[in-house]
Amino acid sequence: MALFGNCELSKRSKSIGNKTKRCLSKASNPIPSAKTVNPEPNAYSERSLTPEDLQEPCGRPEPGAYIDEQRLLNSWNTGVASTHASGKGFESLHSGSPDTYEGEVWREHESIGDYVQDQNVVMHLDRDHSPKDIESDSDITTSDHSNSSLVSKVRRRGKNCNFSERLAHEISGAQQTEDENLRNQVIRLQNELRESQAFVLSHIPQQKSLTETEATADFTYLCGAVEEWVDCTLGDAMEDGLAKKEMFSIDDAKSFLALIPKAGRDAFSYPHTDTFNVTAAMLMFLQREVFTPELYGAITPVVDFLSGIEMSMMNMVPTRGVREYRTWHSETYTAIANHADFESHKKARVDMISGQFSSLLRILCPQIEERTRKNMIKTSIVEPAVSLAHKMSLSADIYTLEWTSLHNLTFLQRQNVQLYSHEGSDSLDLLSQGRPVKDIREGEELQYLFDYCPQLTVRVPKGDEFAGSKLLKRSKIIVALIKPSCKKLSPERDPRFYIPEVTFLQWLDFIARSYSASDNHDGSDMDMGGAKKS
Known part of the structure; x- marks a missing residue:
């Protein structure tokens, strides 16, 4: 049943709208007073609506203003419940002064709606509709039930106060998991960074003072120069026995013979081995005095210090790989070689090596x-x-x-070596005047005699380690190609009872060993027979 007639409701709605507009114009001023309304209490209301509940500023709260949530909800719930229980609809709310109570209640409802919407509560509060839009009692009842449902939702949310605790716990667990994932990601990225740095460094153009091709060509030229010098300068002198007619120092003889390993000494009794042994001895001297020392011995006083720095680099954190310290080695030695004073040290070292070399070869020419x-x-x-x-x-x-x-093995040890083909070496047959051995026929055998020329290898740094050794030039060895039914060559076992005449080096070795055993030897010059010269 309708509370008012359509005509009367329309007039009252217009009156309420006018009063609402006047209240809006005074929204910024406090309400001076409010008419007390005492709705009939019933089971749906918690308490009666009092004027103190309505003493709130008209209009919407300023942004950032504090809103008492519980008070607003209580005011809303009390007003709605009281109105519904009175059975008068909105009439009791509009019976007060048009400038006070009526507009205040409606504005307070608007504030509640804004606040609840701001709190992301799922609800619908149509603030754009004023009481003049209500056509019947059923509309009021529907609105009341909707508002009651809103209040119930808010209250249920308040009862679930442990929701925040559960949410905080879940957030904390998720944060810990995320932190652990981030730590693992940092570790992984650090490893990838180190790998990337090593990759980048490996592709940065480094100072390449020597390529493998250049090294091979230069070493081949050096070996050829030594062979040519021996053949052209020493060959005739040794064959003619010129050294046997001159004085020589026994110490020089010992120094030169010390360059020849055991295998070469055992081959002294074989004919045509002098030139091969002398060439091998000269290359052995160059390896010891030129190629083994850092910068051929020109910086010997500081080599230990620089080597210590290189070793300490490998113990640093983060660690440096072999490529890093070899790059540092290259740059440091390049800087030393470019120093203004280095050229004088280099010249002095070259003169000293040349003098030592000449003294060793004096007994041969x-x-x-x-x-x-x-x-x-x-x-x-x-x-x-x-x-x-x-x-x-x-x-x-x-x-x-x-x-x-093989070059440091004894004769008996070498005899047990089955040398059908020596990998990595070029074999020169002594019995065919040093010709290379190409094929070995069935029944033939290679007898190793001694090393003739060393091999050249290179190791390239790759990241944290060196790549495998790469062979650039094969070594050369002197062998004897033994035919079927022929015995192997065997050196003299006891040459102490006669002066051998087979090779010059065998004679020189005999003189050196003979006078080394003499108690009266003082290192002075000797003639060919070993007589001391004054």
Whole structure:
């Protein structure tokens, strides 16, 4: 049943609208008073609506203003419940002064609606509809039930106060998981960064003072220069026995013979081995004095200090790989070599090596004047060797001269070696005047005699380690191609009872060993028979 007639309701709605507009114009001023309304209490209301509940400023709250949520909800719930229980609809709410109570209640309802919407509560409060839009009692009842449902939702949310605790716990667990994932990601990224840095460094153009092709060509030239010098300068002198007619120092003889390993000494009794042994001895001297020391011995006083720095780099955190410290080695030695004072040290070292070399070879070519012999050796052998060693020392790659593993074995140990083909070496047959051995027929056998020329290898740094050793030039060995039904060569067992006449080096070795056993030997010069010269 309708509470009012349509006409009367329309007039009252217009009156309420006018009063609402006047209240809006005074929204910024406090309400001076309010008419007390005492709705009939019933089971749906918690308490009666009092004027104190309505003493709130008209209009919407300012942004950021504090709103008492509980008070607004209580005011809303009390007003709606009281109105519904009175059975008068909105009439009791509009019975007060048009400037006070009526507009205040409606504005307070609007504030509640705004606040609840701001709190993301799922609800619908049509604030754009005023009481003049209500046509019937059923509309009022529907609105009341909707508002009651809103209040119930808000209250249920208040009862579930432990929701915030559960949410905080879930957020904390999720945060811990995220932190752990981030830590693992940081570790993974750090590892990837190190790998990327190593990759980038490996592709950065480094100072390449020596390529593998250049090293091979220079070493081949050096070996050829030594062979040519021996054949052209020493060959005739040794064959003619010129050294046997001149004085020589027993210490020089010992120093030269010390360059020949055991395998070469055992081959002294074989004919035509002198030139091969002398060539091998000269290359052994160059390896010891030029290629083994850093920068051919020109910076010996500081080598230990620089080597210590390289070793300490490998113990640093983060660790440096072999490429990093070899790059540092290359850059440091390049800077040293470019120093203004280094050239004088290099020249002095070249002169000293040439002088030592000339003294060792004096017993082989006594007919050549000392200064001439020194200049010949310096120009044709020492300077090319120093040039190659200089470039090797400045390179980040490691170049090495290596002899075979057989050259230090005893005669009996070598006899047990089945040398059908020696991998990595070129075999020269002594019985065919040093010709290369190409094929071995059935029944034939290779007898190893001694090393003739070392091999050249290189190791290239790759990240944290070196790549495998790469062979650039094969070594050369002297062998005897033994035919079927022929015995192997065997050196003299006891040459102490006679002066051998087979080779010059065998004679020289006999003299050196004989006078080494003499109690009266003082290292002075000896003639060919070993008589002491005054």
